[in-house]
Amino acid sequence: MTYIPLELSDLVLAALLLIANGVVSIWFRLGLERSLAIAAVRMVLQLGVVALALRTIFALNxxxxxxxxxxxxxxxxxxxxxxxxxxxxxxxxxxxxxxxxxxxxxxxxxxxxxxxxxxxxxxxxxxxxxxxxxxxxxxxxxxxxxxxxxxxxxxxxxxxxxxxxxxxxxxxxxxxxxxxxxxxxxxxxxxxxxxxxxxxxxxxxxxxxxxxxxxxxxxxxxxxxxxxxxxxxxxxxxxxxxxxxxxxxxxxxxxxxxxxxxx
Structure with a gap:
């Protein structure tokens, strides 16, 4: 078995499930759609920054x-x-x-x-x-x-x-x-x-x-x-x-x- 790399399109497809949560929040008037969106964006940005930082630090050792x-x-x-x-x-x-x-x-x-x-x-x-x-x-x-x-x-x-x-x-x-x-x-x-x-x-x-x-x-x-x-x-x-x-x-x-x- 080999590692299967993910493309940006794969991440977009996975995000559809998160969008479904937003739809549920709107449908039931939970008021969580904004929080979900902010948390998702924050997570992606944080993981992206950390991944780049780790790549650099791993190289420097x-x-x-x-x-x-x-x-x-x-x-x-x-x-x-x-x-x-x-x-x-x-x-x-x-x-x-x-x-x-x-x-x-x-x-x-x-x-x-x-x-x-x-x-x-x-x-x-x-x-x-x-x-x-x-x-x-x-x-x-x-x-x-x-x-x-x-x-x-x-x-x-x-x-x-x-x-x-x-x-x-x-x-x-x-x-x-x-x-x-x-x-x-x-x-x-x-x-x-x-x-x-x-x-x-x-x-x-x-x-x-x-x-x-x-x-x-x-x-x-x-x-x-x-x-x-x-x-x-x-x-x-x-x-x-x-x-x-x-x-x-x-x-x-x-x-x-x-x-x-x-x-």
Whole structure:
């Protein structure tokens, strides 16, 4: 089996299904046709720019350019995380947490994969590092966003109960224990569901792409299993870091609930 290249006309044909979604939105008066069009255009432009950037970076094979693109990806992820929060933490510290949690988790998982599991030569080859880091970062982004939103929303909703526990002598982590556990569960649920349904309900994008490119299905499945394990690990690290960080940010060293720090 050989790789079948796609032409521009093939992409136009595939876009007909997206147009069908727009028709559904208009027919049922959902008001999503504009959002669908903007998201589609944004996706195409972003993928086009990233593809050209990756082609250049792959050719250069430079650790400096690899790190630079990884930092740009992290900054974009942090912006998405902060913008998704209904009650966001004020100040640059929120952006730092939104960037730090997924970046640290993605970095650890990517370095583990390239230095121990896969072992490419060199280990920092951008062809391996950037795609892996992107997958780790994207999934950690979702988990981090869910955790932060759950912690801040629940803290506002359960303010009286939290302050009552603190008044009775509980520390900030004891007072927010139930909320933190609920937030961690919420952040980890998507990856748990994805692992449980992978292979039976759906073939993941990476495995499908490799099969379409001519890779043996068994080899593609091995890579997919590795990726799912890495994603689960990185998401877990990001979720815990974000949850603990959120608790620290909405309280102070005197174990007082500081909802004034939320916008």
């Amino acid at each position: 430079s650790p400096l350019w690899t790190v630079a693109l990884a930092l740009v990806m992290t900054a974009a992820a942090a912006f998405e995380i902060v913008s998704r929060q209904e009650r966001r933490i004020q100040g640059p510290v929120a952006f730092a947490l939104g960037a730090g949690a997924p970046f640290f988790a993605g970095l650890v998982a990517t370095l583990f994969a390239t230095t121990i599991v896969i072992g490419p030569d060199p280990w920092y080859a951008p062809r391996y590092v950037l795609p892996l880091f992107g997958m780790m970062l994207g999934n950690a982004l979702s988990g981090t966003s869910l955790v932060l939103d759950t912690v801040t929303s629940a803290a506002v909703r359960d303010r009286v109960a939290i302050e009552a526990r603190i008044a009775l002598g509980a520390s900030r982590f004891e007072a927010l224990d139930a909320i933190l556990r609920r937030a961690l569960t919420t952040g980890l649920t998507p990856i748990v569901t994805a692992m449980a349904t992978t292979g039976i309900v759906a073939l993941p994008g990476m495995m499908t792409g490799q099969i379409l490119a001519g890779v043996d299905p068994v080899s593609a499945a091995k890579y997919q299993v590795m990726i799912m394990f890495l994603i689960a690990g990185s998401t877990g690290m990001a979720v815990v870091a974000a949850g603990v960080g959120a608790v620290l940010l909405i309280t102070d060293e005197r174990h007082r609930l500081r909802l004034d720090r939320l916008s």
